[in-house]
Amino acid sequence: MIQIQGLRKTYRSRRRAVAAVDGVDLTVRDGEVFGVLGRSGAGKSTLLRCVNLLERPDAGTVTVDGVELASLRGGRLRRARQGIGMIHQHFALLGSRTAAGNVAFPLEVMGVPRAERAARVAELLDLVGLADHAGAYPAQLSGGQKQRVGIARALAGRPRVLLSDEATSALDPETTGSILALLRDLSQRLGLTILLITHEMEVVKRICDSAAIMRDGRIVEAGTVTDLVRRPGSELARDLFRLGPAPQLPDATVVDVTLAGDATDHSFLSVLAREHDLDVRILSGAVEELPGGRVGRLRLALRGAHAAEEAPLRRLREHGLIVEVPR
Numbered sequence: 001m002i003q004i005q006g007l008r009k010t011y012r013s014r015r016r017a018v019a020a021v022d023g024v025d026l027t028v029r030d031g032e033v034f035g036v037l038g039r040s041g042a043g044k045s046t047l048l049r050c051v052n053l054l055e056r057p058d059a060g061t062v063t064v065d066g067v068e069l070a071s072l073r074g075g076r077l078r079r080a081r082q083g084i085g086m087i088h089q090h091f092a093l094l095g096s097r098t099a100a101g102n103v104a105f106p107l108e109v110m111g112v113p114r115a116e117r118a119a120r121v122a123e124l125l126d127l128v129g130l131a132d133h134a135g136a137y138p139a140q141l142s143g144g145q146k147q148r149v150g151i152a153r154a155l156a157g158r159p160r161v162l163l164s165d166e167a168t169s170a171l172d173p174e175t176t177g178s179i180l181a182l183l184r185d186l187s188q189r190l191g192l193t194i195l196l197i198t199h200e201m202e203v204v205k206r207i208c209d210s211a212a213i214m215r216d217g218r219i220v221e222a223g224t225v226t227d228l229v230r231r232p233g234s235e236l237a238r239d240l241f242r243l244g245p246a247p248q249l250p251d252a253t254v255v256d257v258t259l260a261g262d263a264t265d266h267s268f269l270s271v272l273a274r275e276h277d278l279d280v281r282i283l284s285g286a287v288e289e290l291p292g293g294r295v296g297r298l299r300l301a302l303r304g305a306h307a308a309e310e311a312p313l314r315r316l317r318e319h320g321l322i323v324e325v326p327r
């Protein structure tokens with residue numbers, strides 16, 4: 001488990017001070033994939049770098065598996081860091097070393113004997129599907145293959161936690177899909193806890209159990225993805241399912257309906273039509289299968305004598321749906 005409390009980091013120059021992380025509390029449960037979303041400059045990278053103490057926070061605590069990192073120094077900090085792997089947007093591989101050589105690097109630093117190292121490197125390359133590319137140099141590998149080497153290297157010290165700094169933003173959509181599938185698979189097989197930062201909603205859709213939205217150094221929403229989607233007014237729900245500007249329809253009531261968990265069947269549409277004598281049209285929307293279950297959002301136009309009344313909306317809410325009237 002990763003527990004972040006009261007975390008602050010300010011960068012100061014002579015001209016100004018930037019509060020990159022401005023009082024963040026966050027809990028990442030064991031074995032989950034947690035995504036931090038946010039625009040450029042929101043403070044995501046700084047937050048991530050404070051988790052493995054690449055950056056020393058000004059205030060607050062970071063506790064990984066019960067060990068508070070900011071209080072550690074020297075050898076104890078180095079050992080604690082071995083339990084936290086990291087992968088990077090631009091892979092950060094050594095161009096002069098083969099795939100095997102890159103994966104071996106952290107093992108050399110840890111002082112793992114040569115024979116053990118060779119066996120472990122082979123095992124790691126196999127784990128990421130690159131057993132037959134051990135002798136290739138980074139320049140001979142595709143972006144996806146380079147990231148697989150990066151993942152194997154990050155797992156060399158058998159970490160319990162993996163940090164991912166925009167690991168797929170330099171990759172095409174198909175390769176992104178295969179890397180995300182690999183991360184999800186590793187999380188499940190190895191019981192890895194993954195904390196990732198991204199600006200891509202697709203990443204959250206594909207692999208995250210939980211997510212947080214960060215803005216101006218602060219967390220503005222956090223929770224499991226299904227809980228967030230069910231939260232009225234949630235930014236994450238709005239961004240996951242973009243419904244666009246609400247149309248002005250003089251003869252209809254427009255409502256946005258969020259479906260999650262058990263309430264993802266569409267029987268409520270016929271209930272509305274039958275019980276309230278409404279003409280129901282779907283204007284836009286989507287239903288998606290996320291790691292935490294099915295969720296969806298639909299924008300409906302309701303027409304009929306009772307369309308503007310509360311009763312149909314109440315009926316939808318009784319059905320377990322979240323109903324919002326777009327402005």
Ligand SMILES: Nc1ncnc2c1ncn2[C@@H]1O[C@H](COP(=O)(O)OP(=O)(O)OP(=O)(O)O)[C@@H](O)[C@H]1O
Binds near residue numbers: 039045
């Ligand atoms: N080493 C640094 N020195 C000074 N300011 C910094 C430093 N690193 C980050 N910042 C500033 O802190 C703020 C947060 O940056 P950070 O890189 O953490 O955001 P981010 O959400 O990861 O954005 P991006 O996706 O563009 O990396 C920004 O205003 C940035 O300019």
